[in-house]
Amino acid sequence: MxxxxxxxxxxxxxxxxxxxxxxxxxxxxxxxxxxxxxxxxxxxxxxxxxxRAAARELQQRSATAVGLVLADLANPFFARLADRVVGEARARGIHVVLLTTLEDSHLEAESIETLIGRSVGSVIATPTGGNVDRWARLVELGVNVVFVDREIDELPEVDVVAIHNDLSAEVATRHLLDLGHERIAFISGPLSTSTGRDRVAGFKRAMGNAGKVADDRLIHAIPFRGDAGGDAVSALLALPNRPTGLIVGNTAQVRSALRRVKQMAVDVPGELSLVVFDDNPWTELVSPPLTVVRQPIDMLAMHSVDLAVGRLRGSLPEPPRRIRVEAEFVQRSSSAPRSS
Amino acid sequence: MxxxxxxxxxxxxxxxxxxxxxxxxxxxxxxxxxxxxxxxxxxxxxxxxxxRAAARELQQRSATAVGLVLADLANPFFARLADRVVGEARARGIHVVLLTTLEDSHLEAESIETLIGRSVGSVIATPTGGNVDRWARLVELGVNVVFVDREIDELPEVDVVAIHNDLSAEVATRHLLDLGHERIAFISGPLSTSTGRDRVAGFKRAMGNAGKVADDRLIHAIPFRGDAGGDAVSALLALPNRPTGLIVGNTAQVRSALRRVKQMAVDVPGELSLVVFDDNPWTELVSPPLTVVRQPIDMLAMHSVDLAVGRLRGSLPEPPRRIRVEAEFVQRSSSAPRSS
DNA sequence: AGCGGCGGTGGTAACGGTTACACTTTTGTA
DNA sequence: TACAAAAGTGTAACCGTTACCACCGCCGCT
Incomplete structure (x- = not known):
């Protein structure tokens, strides 16, 4: 030594x-x-x-590190996002300090606090929706914040990189409508997140445009983590007038929903057509392979890091940017025409 | 500001x-x-x-951060490991600097270099197998290194947390032998990793104990990442004397192997019994649900962080520890008696 | 009364870099 | 040849924190 x-x-x-x-x-x-x-x-x-990085950072606020605050690494979407962010950051000579919130705003608050002490120059985060004041303080302290995947309306001064969640939900819904489905259910994330709200909005718009009214009993806003998807499915299938189409909002929800669907021996797509958000390696390995809305993780990561590092180096114009990337609709076999 | x-x-x-x-x-x-x-x-x-953390770290080697060097976050096993490590670290007031190697020893070398400048007190890593000298230097610099999931024989002074890979492979093999399978194939990781070597050793031992000799054409040591699993499967199934049992070593390999199996319309477990390493949320959602060797990710993470932080705080006895945790064998429907 | 010990406090030298500024040498130009 | 500008280098003052040491009372002992 x-x-x-x-x-x-x-x-x-x-x-x-x-x-x-x-x-x-x-x-x-x-x-x-x-x-x-x-x-x-x-x-x-x-x-x-x-x-020594510490000595360097002490002297000037140069900071060769960015914070990455993600909801949940056990979710493959975030895991792959982290993977890409770390890769992109490395290519720019930047280290990544990783923190997770588990969708809990208290843990998020804690993360923000530690990030303040740690002198990171930028933070890339998927905000839970709370902690508005804390995020604001971080910004005021001169830290460049980039929200990815979600955003917070009350914080217009931060950069955002995300897909058009409303549009994506609309496309998914229209897909089912075009297949002849009339009763379509939507399992979405909490309405405290922009993702949850935007998608429900897109869903309702698509239904409205088709001259149908979105039955509120068919909309379940449940946590992104955990196994609430199962109960949502049970509730939906217990309705007097079963939906024949279902859209599910994230991988964890899909997992628990799909498990329940299998337990109940519901035929997909015969009795229930399924469209889910986020593509994974396994979505095409299950039976039937799932129709998905695929978020372009590479693009999300690249733009996030571009913004985070760009602001760090001061090579970006002042005004905050809201970058929208295109989600891709991938049709597989879990959605099919309504079998009357 | x-x-x-x-x-x-x-x-x-x-x-x-x-x-x-x-x-x-x-x-x-x-x-x-x-x-x-x-x-x-x-x-x-x-x-x-x-x-300010930087000022603190400069003053003494206190270091409130550990480095986490993982092979591949896109692999759910590592992603969930990262998730748990971050959680455990947070509980101890420690931050995590995340780096990935993509199983590439050059990237690993680069990661080690950056970790030296960064004043992390400990590093938790899944080594690629190379860079022995660089790891040694890191240790000599006073950084506590903890290898998780894999190890490097030439570095006896670092802590190790892993499952008994040889034993796990042996159990998996014996399971298939007990089901009456005679020709059993093994798709494993590169022999440059301890994981790859140990598992092959366990496989051979089990075969030997059963009085069978392990046919070398039935052993494929392929990269942990990428799609080589597909070709391995094709090669195996093209043999004059097809194996009726197959063990696959990690999730990425399983994914590509399974895809090929489905393409070739091979009946599982009718024609081919499958046992795979690493349990995921989706292993029980595919058809048929997969028989797996489940690594106790929580335990791996907890012990790793315990060691990393313990050494940091100097509250651990000197000699390096090699902690082995028990893998769990979970039988599902992808393995069945040989239907001769 | 003298003295050691201790609770409470302040002063200040590190730690390892960066950088403003002063200084010396070289170069360029009329 | 003279002199300004530019190139090359050194000195020392920071950055924010901790740790060592000195100091001052005050207490309880012999």
Missing amino acids: RKAATIRDVAREAGVSVAVVSRVLNDGTGPVAQQTRARVVDVIERLDYRP | RKAATIRDVAREAGVSVAVVSRVLNDGTGPVAQQTRARVVDVIERLDYRP
Whole structure:
């Protein structure tokens, strides 16, 4: 356990001052003679010197790290988002501090707090919907916040990257309508999230446009996590007038809903056509393969990191941006024409 | 964008010295009068003061962060491991810096490098198998390394948390043998990983104990990522003497293998009995539900964090520990007696 | 009365970088 | 040749926190 070399060790060994070493390290901050640079680089190599991030961050607010606050890594959607974000960040020489909220605003609050102490320059987050004041404070402290997948209306000054949730829900709904379904149910996320609200709005609009009124008993706004999907399905199928089409809002909900559907031996798509949000490796492995709304995770990640890092480096125009990317509708076999 | 309060602001406002504030902050480092403490706490609250992690880390190697170097977040096993690690770490007041290697030793090397600059006190990692010298250097620099899920034999000084991979493979194999299968194939990870090696060893042992010799053409050591599983399946099923049992080593491999099996319209378990490593939410949703070896992710995460944080706080005995947790064998419908 | 110990407090040198500024040398131009 | 500008380098002051040490009373002992 020898202690690591410092910039002063390098300076001494190379016979120059620390200032020169620093300039070599951060290329472009000042002139350094070609020959001197070579010598310094050599010593750095030899001593295996690595500048300490902590010291650097202390000095200026440069910050080589971004915070990533996700709802739930057990959800493949967020996991793959994290995967892509970490990859994109690495490509830009940025580290990622990961935190999860489990959709709990208290844990979210805690995460924001720690992120303040930690001097991250930017935060990419999927907000739970609460903690408006805390997010605002983070912004006021000079941290660049980028919301991904969801947003908070009361915070217009933060960047947002997401799909058109209302449109996507509308497309999914119209798909079922076009197949002849009349009674269509929707299992969505909590209305405290923009995702939940927007999708329900899109659903209602599509139904309205088709001259149908969306029966409120057919709309279930349930938590994104947990197994509430099962009970929602049971409730829906217990209705006197069963829906023949069902749209489900996220992977965890799909899992529990699908399990219940199988338990109840309901025929898909014979008795019930299914369209679900978020594509996964396994959506095409189950029987029947699921018709899905696929979010372009790569795009979400890329734009988020672009914004987060861009603002960090100050290379972006001032006004906050709201980037919308296109979701893709992938038809498989879980949705079919209504078998009268 | 007001700038955050510093310890000096608090000291001034409370009419005490910075030393006192520091003592209040880090309880137990020295005496503080009850009344003074109350006043300081009050000011901290009022000024909304948060100590800056960077300054702290610079001062001493306290380090409130651990690095988490995972192979691939797109793999649900690692994603859920990350989820649990982040949760456990938070409970201990520790942040997680996340990096991924994509099973590429170059990216792993890069990750180790960044982790050196970043002053993390511990690193939890799933090593690719290479970079032995770099890991050694990290250890020598005083960073506590904990390998999880896999290990590197040449590095006996690091902690390890994993299942008994050889035993698990043996159990899986014996299960198929007991069902009457004679020709059993094994799709495993690269032999450069301990996981790959150990499982193959367990497989061979089980076969040997049953008086059968493991045909090398029935063993495919393929990458953990990507779609090589499909081709492996094709190769196996093209053999003159088809295997009737197959064990698959990780989720990505299962996905590609299963897709090919379905494409080829092979009946599971009629023609081919399947046992796979790692349980996922969807393993019981596919048809037929898969017989799996379930790794206790919670235990892996908990012990990893325990070790990482314990060493950080110096509250652990010196000698490196190798913790083995029990994998669980879950029988479902993808494995059945050989229907000769 | 003298003295050691201790509770409570303040002063200040690190920690390892960056950077403003001063200084010296080289280069360019009339 | 003279002199300004630019290139190259060094010095030292930060950044925010902790830890060591000195200091001051006050208590309880011998």
